[in-house]
Amino acid sequence: MAAWGRSRLLEEAGKCAYCGFCEAVCPTLPYGRHRGYGPRGRVLLTAHLARGGKASPEVLSSIYTCLTCAACTLKCPAGIDIPALVRAARSLLVAVHEKTII
Amino acid sequence: MSGNPGRIVDGLKSLLGRDRVVDDEAVVRLYSREPSGLESQALAVVFPETVRDVSRLARYAYSRDLKLYPQGSSTSLSGSSVPLEEGVVVSFERMNQVSEVSVVDSIAVVGPGVRIDELNLMLAEKGYMFPVDPASAAVATVGGAINSGAGGMRSAKYGTMRDWVLGLQLVLPDEHGTVLRVGCRTLKCRQGYDLVRLIVGSEGTLAMVTEAILRITPLPEQVVVALAFYPELRNVAEAVVAVKEQSVQPYLMEFMDRKTVEAAAKAMNIPVETPGHMLLVGVDVNREATGRFVEWLGKTLRATGAVKLHVADTLREAEDKGFFTLRRSLFPAQIKLAREAAGSRRVLVYIEDIAVPPSRLVDAVEGLRSLEDKYGLPTMIGGHVGDGNLHPAVGFDPHNEDQARRVEEWFEEVMELALKLGGTISSEHGIGTLKRSGLRREFEHLGSAKALELMRGLKRLFDPKGILNPGKVV
Numbered sequence: 001m002a003a004w005g006r007s008r009l010l011e012e013a014g015k016c017a018y019c020g021f022c023e024a025v026c027p028t029l030p031y032g033r034h035r036g037y038g039p040r041g042r043v044l045l046t047a048h049l050a051r052g053g054k055a056s057p058e059v060l061s062s063i064y065t066c067l068t069c070a071a072c073t074l075k076c077p078a079g080i081d082i083p084a085l086v087r088a089a090r091s092l093l094v095a096v097h098e099k100t101i102i
Numbered sequence: 103m104s105g106n107p108g109r110i111v112d113g114l115k116s117l118l119g120r121d122r123v124v125d126d127e128a129v130v131r132l133y134s135r136e137p138s139g140l141e142s143q144a145l146a147v148v149f150p151e152t153v154r155d156v157s158r159l160a161r162y163a164y165s166r167d168l169k170l171y172p173q174g175s176s177t178s179l180s181g182s183s184v185p186l187e188e189g190v191v192v193s194f195e196r197m198n199q200v201s202e203v204s205v206v207d208s209i210a211v212v213g214p215g216v217r218i219d220e221l222n223l224m225l226a227e228k229g230y231m232f233p234v235d236p237a238s239a240a241v242a243t244v245g246g247a248i249n250s251g252a253g254g255m256r257s258a259k260y261g262t263m264r265d266w267v268l269g270l271q272l273v274l275p276d277e278h279g280t281v282l283r284v285g286c287r288t289l290k291c292r293q294g295y296d297l298v299r300l301i302v303g304s305e306g307t308l309a310m311v312t313e314a315i316l317r318i319t320p321l322p323e324q325v326v327v328a329l330a331f332y333p334e335l336r337n338v339a340e341a342v343v344a345v346k347e348q349s350v351q352p353y354l355m356e357f358m359d360r361k362t363v364e365a366a367a368k369a370m371n372i373p374v375e376t377p378g379h380m381l382l383v384g385v386d387v388n389r390e391a392t393g394r395f396v397e398w399l400g401k402t403l404r405a406t407g408a409v410k411l412h413v414a415d416t417l418r419e420a421e422d423k424g425f426f427t428l429r430r431s432l433f434p435a436q437i438k439l440a441r442e443a444a445g446s447r448r449v450l451v452y453i454e455d456i457a458v459p460p461s462r463l464v465d466a467v468e469g470l471r472s473l474e475d476k477y478g479l480p481t482m483i484g485g486h487v488g489d490g491n492l493h494p495a496v497g498f499d500p501h502n503e504d505q506a507r508r509v510e511e512w513f514e515e516v517m518e519l520a521l522k523l524g525g526t527i528s529s530e531h532g533i534g535t536l537k538r539s540g541l542r543r544e545f546e547h548l549g550s551a552k553a554l555e556l557m558r559g560l561k562r563l564f565d566p567k568g569i570l571n572p573g574k575v576v
Contacts, residue, residue, distance in 0.1 A: 017437055017451065018137045020177050024219060024240035034124050034147065035132045035195075048128045058126035075240075077434035 022072035039072035157279035174246025180534025214245025251303025253530035258488025269315035322386030331378035355488030440497015458525035
């Protein structure tokens with residue numbers, strides 16, 4: 001499946017109401033040092049990247065620690081496909097830097 | 103704030119350790135917003151892990167006039183968790199230990215970062231529960247719920263946070279970062295003025311909560327649940343009266359008006375055979391009394407005009423049969439409909455939080471529908487009818503100036519309606535920034551503007567420099 005482009009990514013991330021319902025089921029959040037290691041954070045950070053924001057080490061860790069297990073998507077009231085967002089962000093990073101990050 | 107931002111962040115890292123401070127701009131932004139749609143940008147986020155960390159942080163902030171914004175999981179809907187001025191977010195996510203559960207003493211001693219559902223999972227193993235259940239319980243923290251004075255579906259029976267917090271450990275925003283213990287680990291407690299209840303609902307403006315002694319209660323043996331649909335609004339009101347007049351205090355009593363039922367069913371593809379005004383009633387019973395209550399509940403709701411009725415013997419059965427599907431669809435349906443109505447992908451949903459005496463339900467819903475027409479804002483109306491708490495909600499495009507202005511005026515008029523009906527402007531979401539004018543209006547309505555002066559005096563007493571969550575509540 002081809003990853004989404006910037007505009008689709010921003011459109012999908014823009015649906016987030018920031019309710020946090022996704023966080024309760026995320027397997028990585030309890031092991032991360034901040035909210036960026038959970039789906040709510042990742043949605044916003046993918047939008048940050050799509051808008052040309054800095055790919056700082058913290059942002060990269062957030063995007064690349066996602067297991068894309070989709071547990072969060074089942075809980076999302078807005079029906080956001082969070083793994084697809086994460087894949088899109090990774091594709092974007094690869095395209096921008098012309099190399100894989102990990 | 104004295105000192106440049108870079109030095110402040112370096113100072114915090116020296117004070118607490120680098121692993122307890124995050125200053126990555128994009129990550130800090132995640133802690134500078136909430137579902138109300140309000141957002142800003144703090145300097146950094148700090149993650150204290152002990153009461154000593156919090157005390158040292160308070161002392162440091164006091165000496166540098168640094169603003170501190172305590173935060174749980176940012177699920178506030180009132181603006182109370184958003185940093186307004188330059189300052190630092192204090193996230194209690196890492197203070198998430200349950201240090202004691204005693205069924206004999208009926209208490210749980212927990213850190214502020216414990217999530218309510220996680221606590222309840224732990225308590226359920228012992229046959230107990232913490233009954234305050236905000237809709238966000240899966241992610242909401244105990245500290246956040248204390249500070250927002252949260253309630254939930256079970257509030258009609260169990261009340262809100264102020265009824266379930268027995269004691270608190272606090273850190274004051276003063277020159278010493280004073281650590282205080284107030285309240286008791288016993289149910290009965292006369293300790294002079296009730297500082298515990300003063301902190302509950304204070305929205306992080308007076309002190310930082312670093313530990314709480316919560317009261318817990320046994321899980322109900324069984325809950326009988328009925329889902330009913332009524333042709334007329336007055337039937338719903340009659341059903342509420344009929345249940346209460348027979349000396350039954352329902353475990354839950356939820357309501358959605360007909361228009362909201364139809365909109366939610368359509369938006370979320372939920373089959374509803376005979377749409378009408380929805381009433382969901384749960385009554386906790388002894389197992390042996392199940393049959394009697396099932397019969398009584400069915401009879402009572404039919405007698406008040408229910409045209410469609412389903413009754414389940416247990417919560418599990420009610421869940422399996424989808425009794426809660428419509429009620430739970432309220433939030434996603436609001437988002438979906440708002441997006442359609444606003445004609446834009448980026449929408450905000452404003453969820454109001456008024457309460458009226460349950461006897462004024464019909465007046466409240468009719469008033470809200472008339473405001474919907476006046477402002478041309480499609481409104482979803484649902485709520486906890488057992489305690490009169492309604493959550494009318496509208497969605498809008500924040501970049502559409504006309505819509506945003508109409509929503510603002512609607513918001514003010516909804517609060518006015520609640521006051522006219524003998525209610526209150528905020529039941530469980532709090533004041534934050536969004537309802538400061540409403541709070542003033544409520545006290546003026548009560549002829550008690552002096553109450554706000556007293557509150558401002560309390561704020562100065564606890565927080566002489568005004569560094570703790572400034573700009574909120576009063």
